[in-house]
Amino acid sequence: MDQELLARARAWVAGDPDRDSAAQLQAMVDAGAEEALRDHVAGDLAFGTAGLRGAVGPGPDRMNRAVVIRATRGLADHLLATVDGARERGVAVGFDARPDSERFAHDVMSVLLAAGFTVHAHLTPTATPLVAFAARRLSTAAAVVVTASHNPPADNGYKVYDQHGVQITPPDDRLIAEAIAAVGPAVDVPGVGDGIEGVHELGEEAMAAYVAAITADEVVAAPRGDHPSVPLVVTPMHGVGGGPVERILQARGHHVVRVDGQWEPDGRFPTVDFPNPEEPGALDLAEATATDVGAAVILANDPDADRLAVAVPTAQGWRRLSGDEVGCVFAHHLLSRTGGDLERPLVASSIVSSARLGRIAAAFDARHEVTLTGFKWLWRAGRELADQGWHWVMGYEEALGYSLGDAVRDKDGINAAATMADLVVELAAEGRVLVDLLADLDERYGRWANVQASVRRTGATGADEILAAVDAATRVDGDALGMRTIERVVDHRAPTPDAPAWRPTTPLVVWHLSGGGRVLVRPSGTEPKLKVYVDLPLDDGEEAGLGDVLAGRTVELLGIGD
Structure with a gap:
C-alpha cells in the first residue's frame, strides 16, 4: 500500500463530519483497496467551470458533505476578502431534486450562517434560473446552487454565481479554489447544526x-x-x-x-x-x-x-x-x-x-x-x-x-x-x-450543417487521452478530411492578441475549412468527454449528412474513436 495515499485517506476519514461517508472510506482502507483509494483520495475534485461537479462518494475527489462544507467556507472567506458588505448582502442558495442535494444545501446554509452571512434560500427543490434571478434581484454577494444539471444520476455539483448574478469567471474561480485549499478539515468548520433557522425563505x-x-x-x-x-x-x-x-x-x-x-x-x-x-x-x-x-x-x-x-x-x-x-x-x-x-x-x-x-x-x-x-x-x-x-x-x-x-x-x-x-x-x-x-x-x-460528436473517456488515463486528442488536432494534414480542405488551424491554447476578456486562452483547436466551415475540438468542461463540433454552410446540392461524415472522420484522425 502506498503510505502517502494511506495517510491521506486516514486524514480525510478523521476530518469527515459525515460518519457514513467516513465509514465507506475507512472500509477501503481496511480492505487494502489501493486502486479504489487512489480513485477517491489521490486528487481533489477540481473547482472549475461550473464550480464543483462529480460522482457522489467519500473522499476529496468526490461530491460529499465534507467537500461541500470546505467549499462553502472557502467561498465565504473569498467573499469577505473581495466583496464590500458581503455578510449583509448575503448569499442566495438553491438545490435540485437529486438524493443528496437538500442535505448538501443545508450544509451550505449552515456554514454561511455561522460565518455571519444573510442567507436567502429556496427550501424545496427549485430550478437553477430562479436562484440566478434571486441573486440579481436581491443584489446578493453570491449565489450557490447544489445541482449536477443533466449529469448522470450518480453525480452532484456545486454551482457558484458572483455578485452580478453571473457564473464565476477568472480570477474568481482560481481565488475561490485557493481559499478552499486553505480551509482545514471539514469537521473543524463552524456550522449551526442541521437547523436552518434564520434563513430568509425564497x-x-x-x-x-x-x-x-x-x-x-x-x-x-x-x-x-x-x-x-x-x-x-x-x-x-x-x-x-x-x-x-x-x-x-x-x-x-x-x-x-x-x-x-x-x-x-x-x-x-x-x-x-x-x-x-x-x-x-x-x-x-x-x-x-x-x-x-x-x-x-x-x-x-x-x-x-x-x-x-x-x-x-x-x-x-x-x-x-x-x-x-x-x-x-x-x-x-x-x-x-x-x-x-x-x-x-x-x-x-x-x-x-x-x-x-x-x-x-x-x-x-x-x-x-x-x-x-x-x-x-x-x-x-x-x-x-x-x-x-x-x-x-x-x-x-x-x-x-x-x-x-x-x-x-x-x-x-x-x-x-x-x-x-x-x-x-x-x-x-x-x-x-x-x-x-x-x-x-x-x-x-443559407443552409447549415451543425453536428456535435463526443467521445467519453473515464478512468485514470481518460483526461490524458482527451488532452492528447486536442493536441493531435494541431498536427492534422490539410487534405486529411477529404471533403473540405483545412485552410487554417487556430490553437486557442495560445494567447490571441487583442482578444476580449470573454475569449481568453482555452483548450480548443479550430480548423477553418474551405467554403467557410469550421471543425472545433475541445474537452468538455463538465464531463470526461472529448467534443467535436462541425459548423458547415452547405452549397447547393450538398446534404446535411456531410456534417456527420466530417465529425466521424475527425474523431478517426484524432485517434480517440471507440
Missing part, C-alpha cells in the same frame, strides 16, 4: 417576482392578442422545471399537456438512462405523449431547468431541433419583434455554436459577439458591453442553452420554453408551424 413571492420580470421584459414580451389553443407537450425530465413552466404557460393561455411519467421531481431519473434531453431515448415518453394528443411541439427541460430541448412533428416522425437551430430561431424571432425599438441590439453565441447567427445579426444591424463556451463568458460579454451602450437581446450555446432578455444572466430553460410556446402559437395563428420557419431561415441565411 418562496411564492420569489416565484411571482420571476414571472413578473420575464413577462415585463421588452425583448420577450408575451404574444399580443388572442391566439389558438395548441397542445404543447411539456416534460421536466424528472427535474424541477415542470411547475414553473406549467405556471407560466397556463398564465399565458397555453394548452399544456404533461408527460405524466416524468413530471414529479425524482433524482433517480427512473425512465431515462441519462437525464439529458440531447441523449438518444430521453424524449421517447414525450414523443409518445405528443403523438397521442397531436401536439405542435415538445418542450423538454433538463433536470435543473436551465436548458431546453425542442422537438416538432414531421411526416417522418418527431424531429429534435439542434441547439443551433433553436438559437437561430430565437434570434430571428426576437430581432424581428423588437425591430427598431432597441438601440444597439446585441446577440451572442459561444465559439462552438453556429456562425449563422452572425448572418442573422447583420440582417438586423445587430452586433454579434462570440465568446468561449459557457454562459459565464456569454454574460461577461453582455454585462461589459452593456456598459458601452449595447442592449442584450439573446445569447445561446449549441448545448441547448438560451438566455433571452436580461432578467436572468444565465441560461434559462423556463423563459426559453415560454418564449418558444409563444412563437409556436403565433405561427399557428398564421397557419404555419416551426418547420416552415426553419425553411424560411434556410432560404434567407
Whole structure:
C-alpha cells in the first residue's frame, strides 16, 4: 500500500463530519483497496467551470458533505476578502431534486450562517434560473446552487454565481479554489447544526417576482392578442422545471399537456438512462405523449431547468431541433419583434455554436459577439458591453442553452420554453408551424450543417487521452478530411492578441475549412468527454449528412474513436 495515499485517506476519514461517508472510506482502507483509494483520495475534485461537479462518494475527489462544507467556507472567506458588505448582502442558495442535494444545501446554509452571512434560500427543490434571478434581484454577494444539471444520476455539483448574478469567471474561480485549499478539515468548520433557522425563505413571492420580470421584459414580451389553443407537450425530465413552466404557460393561455411519467421531481431519473434531453431515448415518453394528443411541439427541460430541448412533428416522425437551430430561431424571432425599438441590439453565441447567427445579426444591424463556451463568458460579454451602450437581446450555446432578455444572466430553460410556446402559437395563428420557419431561415441565411460528436473517456488515463486528442488536432494534414480542405488551424491554447476578456486562452483547436466551415475540438468542461463540433454552410446540392461524415472522420484522425 502506498503510505502517502494511506495517510491521506486516514486524514480525510478523521476530518469527515459525515460518519457514513467516513465509514465507506475507512472500509477501503481496511480492505487494502489501493486502486479504489487512489480513485477517491489521490486528487481533489477540481473547482472549475461550473464550480464543483462529480460522482457522489467519500473522499476529496468526490461530491460529499465534507467537500461541500470546505467549499462553502472557502467561498465565504473569498467573499469577505473581495466583496464590500458581503455578510449583509448575503448569499442566495438553491438545490435540485437529486438524493443528496437538500442535505448538501443545508450544509451550505449552515456554514454561511455561522460565518455571519444573510442567507436567502429556496427550501424545496427549485430550478437553477430562479436562484440566478434571486441573486440579481436581491443584489446578493453570491449565489450557490447544489445541482449536477443533466449529469448522470450518480453525480452532484456545486454551482457558484458572483455578485452580478453571473457564473464565476477568472480570477474568481482560481481565488475561490485557493481559499478552499486553505480551509482545514471539514469537521473543524463552524456550522449551526442541521437547523436552518434564520434563513430568509425564497418562496411564492420569489416565484411571482420571476414571472413578473420575464413577462415585463421588452425583448420577450408575451404574444399580443388572442391566439389558438395548441397542445404543447411539456416534460421536466424528472427535474424541477415542470411547475414553473406549467405556471407560466397556463398564465399565458397555453394548452399544456404533461408527460405524466416524468413530471414529479425524482433524482433517480427512473425512465431515462441519462437525464439529458440531447441523449438518444430521453424524449421517447414525450414523443409518445405528443403523438397521442397531436401536439405542435415538445418542450423538454433538463433536470435543473436551465436548458431546453425542442422537438416538432414531421411526416417522418418527431424531429429534435439542434441547439443551433433553436438559437437561430430565437434570434430571428426576437430581432424581428423588437425591430427598431432597441438601440444597439446585441446577440451572442459561444465559439462552438453556429456562425449563422452572425448572418442573422447583420440582417438586423445587430452586433454579434462570440465568446468561449459557457454562459459565464456569454454574460461577461453582455454585462461589459452593456456598459458601452449595447442592449442584450439573446445569447445561446449549441448545448441547448438560451438566455433571452436580461432578467436572468444565465441560461434559462423556463423563459426559453415560454418564449418558444409563444412563437409556436403565433405561427399557428398564421397557419404555419416551426418547420416552415426553419425553411424560411434556410432560404434567407443559407443552409447549415451543425453536428456535435463526443467521445467519453473515464478512468485514470481518460483526461490524458482527451488532452492528447486536442493536441493531435494541431498536427492534422490539410487534405486529411477529404471533403473540405483545412485552410487554417487556430490553437486557442495560445494567447490571441487583442482578444476580449470573454475569449481568453482555452483548450480548443479550430480548423477553418474551405467554403467557410469550421471543425472545433475541445474537452468538455463538465464531463470526461472529448467534443467535436462541425459548423458547415452547405452549397447547393450538398446534404446535411456531410456534417456527420466530417465529425466521424475527425474523431478517426484524432485517434480517440471507440
